[in-house]
Amino acid sequence: MTRIQSVRTFDVRFPTHETLAGSDAMNPDPDYSAAYLRLDTEIGSGHGFTFTIGRGNDIQVAAIEAVARLIADADVDGLLADMGDTWRRLVHDSQLRWLGPEKGVVHMAIGAVVNALWDLRAKRAGQPLWLHLAGLSPDELVSLVDFRYLTDALTPDEALDILKTAEPTRSERIAALQAEGYPGYTTGPGWLGYSDELLDRLCREAVQDGFQQVKLKVGADLDSDKRRLKIARAAVGDDIRIAVDANQRWDVGTAIDWIRALEPYDLAWVEEPTSPDDILGHATIARAVAPIKVATGEHAANRVIFKQLLQAEALGVVQIDATRVAGVNENIAILLLASKFGVPVAPHGGGVGLCQAVRHLAFFDYAAVSRQLDGRMIEYVDHLHENFVEPLEFRRGRYVAPHTPGASTEMRAESLERYRFHG
Amino acid sequence: MTRIQSVRTFDVRFPTHETLAGSDAMNPDPDYSAAYLRLDTEIGSGHGFTFTIGRGNDIQVAAIEAVARLIADADVDGLLADMGDTWRRLVHDSQLRWLGPEKGVVHMAIGAVVNALWDLRAKRAGQPLWLHLAGLSPDELVSLVDFRYLTDALTPDEALDILKTAEPTRSERIAALQAEGYPGYTTGPGWLGYSDELLDRLCREAVQDGFQQVKLKVGADLDSDKRRLKIARAAVGDDIRIAVDANQRWDVGTAIDWIRALEPYDLAWVEEPTSPDDILGHATIARAVAPIKVATGEHAANRVIFKQLLQAEALGVVQIDATRVAGVNENIAILLLASKFGVPVAPHGGGVGLCQAVRHLAFFDYAAVSRQLDGRMIEYVDHLHENFVEPLEFRRGRYVAPHTPGASTEMRAESLERYRFHG
Numbered sequence A, B: 001m002t003r004i005q006s007v008r009t010f011d012v013r014f015p016t017h018e019t020l021a022g023s024d025a026m027n028p029d030p031d032y033s034a035a036y037l038r039l040d041t042e043i044g045s046g047h048g049f050t051f052t053i054g055r056g057n058d059i060q061v062a063a064i065e066a067v068a069r070l071i072a073d074a075d076v077d078g079l080l081a082d083m084g085d086t087w088r089r090l091v092h093d094s095q096l097r098w099l100g101p102e103k104g105v106v107h108m109a110i111g112a113v114v115n116a117l118w119d120l121r122a123k124r125a126g127q128p129l130w131l132h133l134a135g136l137s138p139d140e141l142v143s144l145v146d147f148r149y150l151t152d153a154l155t156p157d158e159a160l161d162i163l164k165t166a167e168p169t170r171s172e173r174i175a176a177l178q179a180e181g182y183p184g185y186t187t188g189p190g191w192l193g194y195s196d197e198l199l200d201r202l203c204r205e206a207v208q209d210g211f212q213q214v215k216l217k218v219g220a221d222l223d224s225d226k227r228r229l230k231i232a233r234a235a236v237g238d239d240i241r242i243a244v245d246a247n248q249r250w251d252v253g254t255a256i257d258w259i260r261a262l263e264p265y266d267l268a269w270v271e272e273p274t275s276p277d278d279i280l281g282h283a284t285i286a287r288a289v290a291p292i293k294v295a296t297g298e299h300a301a302n303r304v305i306f307k308q309l310l311q312a313e314a315l316g317v318v319q320i321d322a323t324r325v326a327g328v329n330e331n332i333a334i335l336l337l338a339s340k341f342g343v344p345v346a347p348h349g350g351g352v353g354l355c356q357a358v359r360h361l362a363f364f365d366y367a368a369v370s371r372q373l374d375g376r377m378i379e380y381v382d383h384l385h386e387n388f389v390e391p392l393e394f395r396r397g398r399y400v401a402p403h404t405p406g407a408s409t410e411m412r413a414e415s416l417e418r419y420r421f422h423g
Helices: A057-069 A076-081 A083-091 A104-125 A129-133 A138-144 A156-180 A196-208 A222-236 A252-265 A279-289 A303-311 A327-341 A354-369 A413-418 B057-069 B076-081 B083-091 B104-125 B129-134 B138-144 B156-180 B196-208 B222-236 B252-265 B279-289 B303-311 B327-341 B354-369 B413-418
Strands: A004-013 A033-041 A044-052 A182-190 A213-217 A241-245 A267-271 A293-296 A378-380 B004-013 B033-041 B044-052 B182-190 B213-217 B241-245 B267-271 B293-296 B378-380
Touching: A004 A057, A004 A413, A033 A057, A033 A104, A044 A057, A044 A104, A057 A104, A057 B057, A057 B104, A076 A083, A076 A104, A083 A104, A083 A138, A083 A327, A104 A129, A104 A327, A104 B057, A104 B104, A129 A327, A129 A354, A138 A156, A138 A327, A156 A327, A156 A354, A182 A196, A182 A222, A182 A241, A182 A354, A196 A213, A196 A222, A213 A222, A222 A241, A222 A252, A252 A267, A252 A279, A279 A293, A279 A303, A279 B279, A279 B303, A303 A327, A303 B279, A327 A354, A354 A378, B004 B057, B004 B413, B033 B057, B033 B104, B044 B057, B044 B104, B057 B104, B076 B083, B076 B104, B083 B104, B083 B138, B083 B327, B104 B129, B104 B327, B129 B156, B129 B327, B129 B354, B138 B156, B138 B327, B156 B327, B156 B354, B182 B196, B182 B222, B182 B241, B182 B354, B196 B213, B196 B222, B213 B222, B222 B241, B222 B252, B252 B267, B252 B279, B279 B293, B279 B303, B303 B327, B327 B354, B354 B378
Parallel strands: A182 A213, A182 A378, A213 A241, A241 A267, A267 A293, B182 B213, B182 B378, B213 B241, B241 B267, B267 B293
Antiparallel strands: A004 A033, A033 A044, B004 B033, B033 B044
8 A cells, every 4th residue: 555645735925916927907916826735655746736816825725735634544556546536536525515516715625636646646657747648548538537517518428439539640649749849829918017118028029939829918997908909919910819818807798898899909819708607698798799709717616617608609718727626637527528519728827837737738638639729729928937846848939748757736845945925 | 993803713513424414415424514703893793604514614714714814904893884895805805816716615704704794783783684684775785785797687776676666665574574484494304314204203293393395305316215205295295395405416417307207296396406506507407397496506606606597597496595605795686686587585594503694684585675475485404503692483384583683693602612623
């Protein structure tokens, strides 16, 4: 029996409010933070975290500790050998489930624990996580997914079909990913707290750096949004896509009016127009602003929300997040749902380590699930990666394929110490 | 300036798993618990709590402490004078909001703090909470509600109209409530872990006690459900309503098949057939099983979920919960939504103190919002009320109108001490 030797948690907070990087219409002064977990076992260490924006990171740490207690005495080999069962054991714990169910602090804490176990499992396999997942059989992958509440939209057999269709050509796509990487887009120029001059300069730099899409935060003031979009469009030219992100600022009616007013600037998508819980609202907005696409997902609580957004034809872009849902397993469910409904996935990046972690899921998606790159990009924010032991590599607008074993979620000991929060 | 002198929290857990009272298809062994808050100020004390079922109650306590820190230095008179602003101050805190948004542990913690402030305010007014709320003007009541994300279904003007329509006749309904109380229904006979003999006996006692409706837990085994419903129907006769509660056990397709198989037993409603997040799923089920009504709400995370359940015509019964959403203010929003859509409200009771707290909202609803009693009942579970300083009174199947000042949420010091959880 292989034991967990220690569970260590860290409340890590970076004082990002000082620079206004990360500022948007709903989050004026975030302190990018991680509720971080290190699992030490006899066969190695696994690292996972939840991204938060400051206050409350201590609550998230308490939740991770509570979830980790559920597996304190478990056999690590057993946990890793059947990660589908491990996921259900954590998510279906009836007492903890009451605190969601399957949403918010507890669900994200399960994600941190599940992701730490995947980090450990991929390291033991000697593979980067995406390649490890892309090497599992369709049956193994289906066994990772909890189909509870999904079967009216996606059955295990349908999921198996999607994976089997992709299987014969996986190796070609893996080779392409290793040679060419995966496209990214940048949110760097568009933070709401930035001056017009900085916006202009960063947009021009983004084009020079090879980006095919930039994203601007909007939603605080319509005239200001128009002015900033005009600056951005002039800076990037007609061939580079511009997306906008309202960070849940609007009611349904306001969203429709506001987005229509921004139509002249040729928007690639509008992100988080309203409450992430409002499936019917997103559907109403999507119908009203077509052909502009609606995107959401970084705050979508679980696979049941994604299922409905897809059933309601509310989404043109599915934005998975590495630490919002209950980890790798649930994101595989969401990738399968997106593939079933034929909607492209453009993962949420930024924060602390989200780009590090989520790119594994996008690489896996292309290799083993969707087989598509059209309209797909991973958000890229060049920020805080230096705090990770193996910072991501990014070249000419593209993510380089991760090539070291694990999930790329281990933070540097110096960073954990330096930015550790002491009340 | 009136200060908060101390914020004290208690992790209180009752060993209810020993009796299987509270057992259902998803929650086999709950330990009914309260993450409890006592706010002491220069003008008195306020008491609030979140109900949980055991593990994780410590996380909930940590969250309540984090939320209470947001008002640690505030002027209590100011907080109480504008409870709408106080609610927004807590719910819109951008950093804590990230951990939901507006759902799960943090949102419930805000509920505990908001409810403690309402307890204090009602005590200072010398009135039971329901009567205090029923004495506010329509404008004051509208100011308590955050209409963000609601305006596509309910505008402030529409809410004002509902309240103004009820205003001239409030006093008649208040007098009726004080004279006759408000109907309850009982879940006491129907816990899943009870024997057939106990079910039969408790059903007969319920009729003798004056109840017009009983509720049975279902969803673990169809044959067993049929057998138990047959016993219950024989015990209560044809004139007493029987509702069933699946506690989220089913997928959409299973729910439809299962409920149809139970049709011969003449069901008043089917409660929580599937995931509380699945608005579209509830709508599909409701269409398929009509005229049996679908009920849900005790796990509905916030007003945005209720809004959509009503927009989608998914609900025949709205089940508000005193500690799931962000307190009294958000429940007023939900009562207004239910009234707008013409759907009856039957509050969720049970747990620890839920009946104590939620009856104030039902009494207020009848007096000042819906003006209706048809098909409306508050769930009644005769359990753990003795741990409260002012236990509710219940006679002949009806809740007696609360008549002492406050929200009835104060627990006895002996109970807090005796059932305090020590890791």
